[in-house]
Amino acid sequence: MPDSPLYSAAAVAVIALAVAVVVAVGLKVLRSFRELGTDxxxxxxxxxxxxxxxxxxxxxxxxxxxxxxxxxxxxxxxxxxxxxxxxxxxxxxxxxxxxxxxxxxxxxxxxxxxxxxxxxxxxxxxxxxxxxxxxxxxxxxxxxxxxxxxxxxxxxxxxxxxxxxxxxxxxxxxxxxxxxxxxxxxxxxxxxxxxxxxxxxEVRALRAQISPHFIYNSLNAIASFINTDPARARELVVEFADFTRYSFRRHGDFTTLAEELRCIDRYLLLERARFGERVQVSLRIAPEVLSTVIPFLSLQPLVENAVRHGLEAKEGPGHITICANDSGAFAEVTIEDDGVGMDPVQLQSMLAGHTDGEHVGLRNVDARLRQVYGDEHGLVIETAPGEGTLITMRVPKSQPDHDA
Known part of the structure; x- marks a missing residue:
């Protein structure tokens, strides 16, 4: 009969099963939405x-x-x-x-x-x-x-x-x-x-910015004069001591162009002791720019690059020309050598930091100049294989925030 207890129980069971199915499907859908989220x-x-x-x-x-x-x-x-x-x-x-x-x-x-x-x-x-x-x-x-x-x-x-x-x-x-x-x-x-x-x-200011290659060769050059020319050996020892004292100095990250040129003069004197007449140097310096403030040891690596990578690999004598000119609000320094030159594409890649190379000194100086003065004051380098290298550096003459 329709109202029998057995019928009622069956109906309740069917309804309960339907509810369970709906709940299970709902939970599955809800879980799916929680995992995947909306679009x-x-x-x-x-x-x-x-x-x-x-x-x-x-x-x-x-x-x-x-x-x-x-x-x-x-x-x-x-x-x-x-x-x-x-x-x-x-x-x-x-x-x-x-x-x-x-x-x-x-x-x-x-x-x-x-x-x-x-x-x-x-x-x-x-x-x-x-x-x-x-x-x-x-x-x-x-x-x-x-x-x-x-x-x-x-x-x-x-x-x-x-x-x-x-x-x-x-x-x-x-x-x-x-x-x-x-x-x-x-x-x-x-x-x-x-x-x-x-x-x-701080680390750069405390350590010498001198290549071990240069130190080794300078000491060898001095040793070669001890017996043959003791006076020259003593002179070279004094120059080497002055050069290293300047390089190890600890009173600031800036210097004057005049002090940097004196450092370069000592460096070249030591290199000429090794190369003799193979290294010829010309200087044309405008007196009015000598007091210009520049980053400490920014010129010496450029001259070292000219000697090591420009003239050392060249047969016969080589010439380096160092100029410092007054260019309005700027001091313009150029270092030119007639050595073996460089591949411009490789040089550009190296300066951009894409590749490592032998001219790390150039990249370090270029990075320091850009950091201090802005990208427009990075090194300008003109070079080609067999055509020598011309490096130009422009710095403001007025730098009230930088003390030498």
Whole structure:
């Protein structure tokens, strides 16, 4: 019968089973939502995860190794066909399709690097800067590019380029935001580098900035005169002592041009004791710049570079010309040798910190000048294999914050 106890019990059991199933499915769905989140939450997580991974690779600044790894994450972030990261000297990394456009990217981005404004390029622009004729890309999909500047402070230090079938407002805004994010990583890297330099400043001031190569050869040269010319040996010992005393001095990170030139004179006297007439030196110094304040031991490494890497490897005599001129608000110092010269491409890479090399003294001086006076006061080096080297250094004559 419909109202029998057995029927009622069965009905209750069916309802309980249905409720249990509904609860189980609900809990499973709820657990799934807790694990995976909403679409917006997943998109946010993916964006932050990609940015975090890319940031780790850029914390050492803009360099080929870090840029190559970061570009993969940033391309996924933008969802573009290809992405490139470049500094002011060249393309550091390319990820994605249409790599045949890479050789022309610096020409395409020249205005962006110059004026610091994001630009959008169409297929005709890409074809104009492509080194080959034919379709814009092998896949035929890349027909536009967005190039956004990477700024570190007031300087444009590079750019991010995104390539896609079309460049809508969304891609333009997103690429600009990514470039600004890259700029933040570069600035963090520069802060880290500055902190490291500050921590090492005390150590640099306490130790001699003299190469062991120079010390060894100077002592050998002095020893060679002890029996044949004792007076000359005594003179060289005094010069060596004065040179090392100056190099080990501990009363500040700045000196005057006059003091630095006296240090160079002692250094060259010791080198001439070894090389004899093979090292010829000319000096043209304007008296009005002798009191100019310059970073301590910033000229001696440049002269040492001219001797060791310019003249030592050259057959026959070599000539070094040291000039210091009054150039308005600046003192301009040039050191020129007619030695074996250097490969400009390798030198540029070494100064940028991309490679190690024998000319570490040049990189150290260049970095110190840029740190103290700004990037516009870095070393200007003109050289080529077999053509000698000309190094120019410009420092302000008025430096009220720096005491010699």
């Amino acid at each position: 917006a939450e997943r998109a946010t997580y993916n964006t932050l995860h990609a940015a975090s991974k890319a940031g780790r690779h850029l914390r050492t600044g803009l360099n080929p190794a870090g840029a190559a790894k970061a570009s993969r994450q940033l391309r996924a972030l933008l969802g573009c066909d290809a992405l490139a990261i470049l500094d002011v000297s060249g393309v550091l990394a390319w990820d994605g399709t249409a790599e045949e456009l890479r050789p022309g990217l610096m020409g395409l981005a020249a205005d962006v690097l110059s004026n610091g404004r994001t630009q959008v390029f169409n297929a005709a622009d890409l074809l104009l800067h492509s080194p080959r004729s034919g379709p814009v890309s092998k896949s035929g999909s890349v027909a536009a590019a967005v190039v956004a500047p990477v700024r570190a402070g007031s300087r444009v230090v590079g750019a991010v380029a995104a390539f896609a079938p079309q460049a809508g407002a969304g891609l333009v805004r997103a690429t600009t935001e990514v470039a600004d994010w890259v700029a933040a990583q570069v600035e963090l890297a520069e802060l880290d580098a500055s902190r490291t330099l500050l921590m090492e400043a």
